[in-house]
Amino acid sequence: MPIFTEVTGDPDTSCKGLKDKDLPILALRNMVMYPGVALPVSVGRHKSLKLIKEAQTKKTYIGVTCQKSVDVDDPGYDDLFPVGVIAEIIKVLEMPDNSTTVILQGKKRFFLNEITGTEPFLKGNISLLEEYIPEPNDKEFEALIASIKDITFNILQNIGEPTKELTFAIRNIENPVYLINFLCSHIPISAAQKQELLSIDSLKKRAFSLYSMLTREAQLIELKADIQSKTREDLNQQQREHFLQQQIRTIQDELGGSVQEQDIQELRNKASRKKWDEKVAAVFEKEIKKLERLHPQSPDFSVQYNYLETMIELPWNEYTKDNFNLPHVQKQLDKDHYGLENVKERILEHLAVLKLRGDLKSPIICLYGPPGVGKTSLGKSIAEALKRKYIRVSLGGLHDEAEIRGHRRTYIGAMPGRIIQGLIKAGSSNPVFVLDEIDKIGNDFKGDPASALLEVLDPEQNNAFHDNFLDIDYDLSKILFIATANNLNTISQPLLDRMELIDVNGYILEEKVEIGRRHLVPKQLENHGLDKKDLDIPKKTMMTIIDSYTRESGVRELDKKIAKIMRKIARKKASNQEYPHTLSVNDLHEYLGAVQFNRDKYEGNEYAGVVTGLAWTAVGGEILFVESSLNKGKGEKLTLTGNLGDVMKESAIIALQYIKAHAEMLNIDEDIFDKWSVHIHVPEGAIPKDGPSAGITMVTSLASSFTQRKVKANLAMTGEITLRGKVLPVGGIKEKILAAKRANIKEIILCEENRKDIEEIKEDYLKGLTFHYVRNIKEVLDIALLKEQVTHPIKLS
Template sequence: MRRDNYMSEDEKDFEEQNDSTFSLIADFEGNEEQLFDIKVDIDGNIPILPLRNMMLFPGVFLPITVGRRSSMKVVKDAEKNKSFIAVFCQKEARIEQPTKQDLYPIGVIAKVVKILQMPDRTTTAILQGIRRTELLEIGQLRPFLKGEVKLLDDDVPPKTDKEYAALVDTCKDLTIRYVKASEMMHQDSVFAIKNISNPMFLINFICTNLPLKLEEKIELINMDSLRDRTFRLLEILNREVQLMELKASIQMRAREDIDQQQREYFLQQQIKNIQEELGGNTQDQEIEELRKKARAMKWPFEVATTFDKEVAKLERTHPQSPDYSIQLNYLQTMLGLPWGIYTVDNLNLTQAEKTLNKDHYGLEKVKERILEHLAVLKLKDDMKSPIICLYGPPGVGKTSLGRSIASALKRKYIRMSLGGVHDEAEIRGHRRTYIGAMPGRVIKNLIKAGSSNPVFILDEIDKLGSDHKGDPSSALLEVLDPEQNNTFHDNFLDVDYDLSKVMFIATANNLNSIPAPLLDRMEMIEISGYITEEKVEIARRHLVPKALEANGLKKNNIKIPKDTLEAIVEDYTRESGVRELEKKIGKILRKSARQYATDGYFLKSEIKPTDLYNFLGAPEYSRDKYQGNEYAGVVTGLAWTAVGGEILFVETSLSKGKVGKLTLTGNLGDVMKESAMLALEYIKSHASVLELNEEIFDNWNIHIHVPEGAIPKDGPSAGITMATSLASALTQRKVKANLAMTGEITLRGKVLPVGGIKEKILAAKRAGIKEIILSAENEKNINEIEAIYLKGLKFHYVNDIKEVFAIALTKEKVADAIDLTVKKAEDKK
């Protein structure tokens, strides 16, 4: 007998249930038809009795232990009033007050045959199933469940169906075999089963009383067709009989010479016998193979101890248990890691330098840092690898440089993209308590590399995200700290791993999005954009040969000379790197390949600048050129953008007005607007320096515009440019020809330094600028730039805006100049 409020499989309870059931059906032997002739009349809602882990079928008697107060009231009222109840099984046994969602929808209409008070003070109700039913709605929850149900009809095969009769007899025979082989079933039940003549009652009786899985019982009662139910029951019985007989056979063989003190051995022997029946003891083979591999590992004593402990745990785990595969995966991960395995570095500095120069043109700072590391490694023979961060605009070769460094050092190469990673477990792994736990990507990539000292590229480190799953950038703090990463702790591995010999190289486009503690752990190396000459050289050495091979062409099929490459760079790309340039070269070669595949010859074996229109269409960009100094108030400034340096023009115009309003246009950001206001306030307070009449600020409106209004612009770099533009417009003096400037201004007129100097200088050279005004503090930046970039330029270093005016403003005034200066004393007289 099974209790209503527990998930019990106790053999004694099951045996008592069978005793009660078989005694109840004795009165119906040979008259089973009466069990299905009971008429069911349901008017409105009917009381509902929820069962735990049990399923009642039509025509069958079932004793249940009543534990809940609501259930007790249902069965007592039903017995007293001789009324029907609806019996449904709960989906979750632990729920005390089930609703419709907690019950399986198909059950049976039943009546309470008898209520018994047991010696152990529990109440047992004997139910008789009448007819299958479907739960439509529950209309009452207290004091007990009441709901609306729909009666269901069973599709019963005719008595003349010989095939079905044979099917029922087979089920009867298998059930008898099962009962005889089972220690849980009462052996007298064999006699009762043999005497059941009604097929429907027999099938329902077996479904109710055999200890089948609850899900299978639910599947059986859901079937309208008795034939389908019988076929499915036959499949289940075949399986259960085979398992029962196999278990009995195993138990018989394992029971010899075993006593109470050898219980543990008995259990192990049972497992081994099962594995032998399945075709061999694969668990022992796997464990022996793991131990064999472990003997060859060069790992620390603590790791070896942990491994032995985990292997012993694996031996105690059943192979069919979910924990077995998790444990086995963990041990295989430990064995897969390259403990103490290091590749030998190439310490030939000359050869390493040749490799770096061959793969990349320029990038001198990075190459110098790598060669320095090799030199120290050669002298010391043991050192921690540096943590380098290469930052700069897209397409300048940051990622490919990592592969080149690995090639120069003759180390393994790993690239891990961090773009969009927002889960800390991606870095540190999951704890083994989780289903589907895995090590972090750092450990997985080391397994893939097979070496403990690879070159490890952390690509796009500035694109890391964070959410409720953790902050990956915080997890990287341990990975990228030379003082901590010799004991890196992965949650899945749960033992320390030494990462100090790994050369980590991070790449980023924007340092502003990288947390300060992470920046502090890395050595920053800026990779700025390339000038046109460098791009042409890179294309000639690397991009063109690569594109020829990618498009199935040979070196002598198509030639792209330097002047053509320069035209592509100037007219069809606008970038700091060479990624767009590579696409344009690929487009030219694809068109050539198509023409050759169609006609059998190359129309153009050498691509000239004049041919680019046919291959790439009209020029997409036109570089800004210096526009002269014919107008007052137009000054050339220098700006930094994500795709390199650009020149920009600041224009100031005056118009009569009574308010003296300042208007700013050109899609300017807040910082740029503040620079314009600062410049105007400075000129107002120092009008005498420019010999300006102070009344003009009340009678003239000032309009400052920065062309290309669709492009957002911001930053402090245009401070002195705007001040000079205002001064030129107000004094009507021309600005010095071929001059550009960049610098921040303060309210006192101080000129402060700005960034992006190299990119700005390259932009100035492209535009034909000859002289540049910079803050005196930017002179150190100029000294770091190679002489080739500075050729043809003259630099003026200033500390104050007055110096800027002295250099930039000429004595010459524009034609038809408005006289806004202070009248001289002679004129007043």
């Protein structure tokens, strides 16, 4: 219940003996005092308690003003409203919860000129303000007071709360000054509005402002009552929620427009700036009219709104300008990636044609090769070189077609596919779009994403790509798609047919050294908070790291080893310990531990039946040894060991059958096959091995065992065989050549049809190697087998 004094008389608002001077200032949170009105104030701040105690003791007046923000604990001049009221302390009450409540009586308005002190409490210099009171016979003012009383009684009746005492107080207040101040103090408006009323010097103007606020409050209460009368019925929980929403909507309509209308207008404003064609514009207009008919609380409203937002966010016919400075593009690509000449050449060719023609469908490029050779990062470099936006989508493990084509809008939580989402993120319709790990897409009952990509990656179809969510054709033909893969065997043939394949092979030792020194070391120095002067890794040390601590085609493992060195250097630097600023080969044991890999070594030709073959793996090329031995046993028997796959086992059977069929050519006694059993083994039995490329190696191994002739030194071979002795071509030639160079092989036997693969390889890779191109097994054996026998031959007769 509001506290008031002398409701039938005139409250004393004089300040006897007080002139413009310094006064203690009490700052209130969210409360405004008025002259003549008594107000209970809960005091909690330490400074405020000191102020009240001293003023009560000395029986002095205090200045009371309101804070602009309730969050300020220690207000200054800028935090206070300058117009306040001088107050007298009527009574101080100590409450049961140990809080203090003080009852203040407002006296006279003042203006706060400045704060003159802050300790032990606020003090300020004030100027007293006069109030202009109308003449006693002012009929307009008398009518205004009567209207204020009437509308106040009306409000109190409609509130429906126990207000008898308040009604009695207002009815019996005869002093118009006190009545206006009393109502200003107690009507439910904000502190800022109350402060606005207090700042008005003329009582008549204050009364008019008060009447305006009371009228607005009365209208709002009446509107609420009207809404309640329109919607009153027996409500269950669902009806109750609808009723509340209806109230909000009615209020919004009365305020001159709903949030729904504002959102729709905002969509129209954005759409007016889009560069879409007439067909898309017609679809947008149709869909936005559908949105206007929906209720904002309907589930379909958010779905429709989300769809229109997606349409607007797409970069329709918005393109970035390509950088046609070919030397600059070449420089950028060379700076970011060492080697990879085929890829760089293809990008420059595309850009040259685009520059001359002005318009060209972008190619679909697939970079395939072992991990860690820079396929993914190459896409980012291409985007930077062309000055295009860059978007990367990882397809590894993707097994839902809707991830590519999007969901239909009828589904809950529907959203566009990865392609459309990527374009929204890029903000242009011609970005460089990297489809990472395209060979690792799966499929299940939700569809085949690889088949969904057929439309995306077909230059003849993707100018009208259809996303299920968008349901409008979108032009993808200007996008430069770059797919990456480790293994082409897992990619469907139709998808492969749509892409231009570029082989990104492993690096030779010299290339890895340059990549390590130019790119990896500076990157890891920065990542570990080190400077260039803190550590240098010379070429010789880098070669040892590559040879002895990594075994890969790419440089990812090399990057990890360099990072390991940097971490140890960073720790020593942070601990102010001594460390080498130039890393030598002898330091590697301390920083990387014991040597992890020994180089693939050629094992010589002292034993019959041991032949060096070349194999391709997912991490590059390897050399492997095919060993065959003979032991006495009745009947024909062939034993195969070494964790061989079915294709490799078949190669061994074909090899033995060929030797039997051509025993006379090799001067082998045919009776040997009945008296001796054959065992073929490929070492490192824990590693699965498969493929046809060891065919000629197995034939050579068996021929050496049956003839006990030596195999030519420093020789390796790869090729598939047929039952009639024909040698067929195999793949992975570059990786196999790198493996041969690592193992110090000098000569390599290949199928004649693999000559074209050798001609495409840079001469740096071929230096120090001699190639023998063969068509049949007889040529292989003529090259591989020497006339002399091994030192301790087995007597087979």
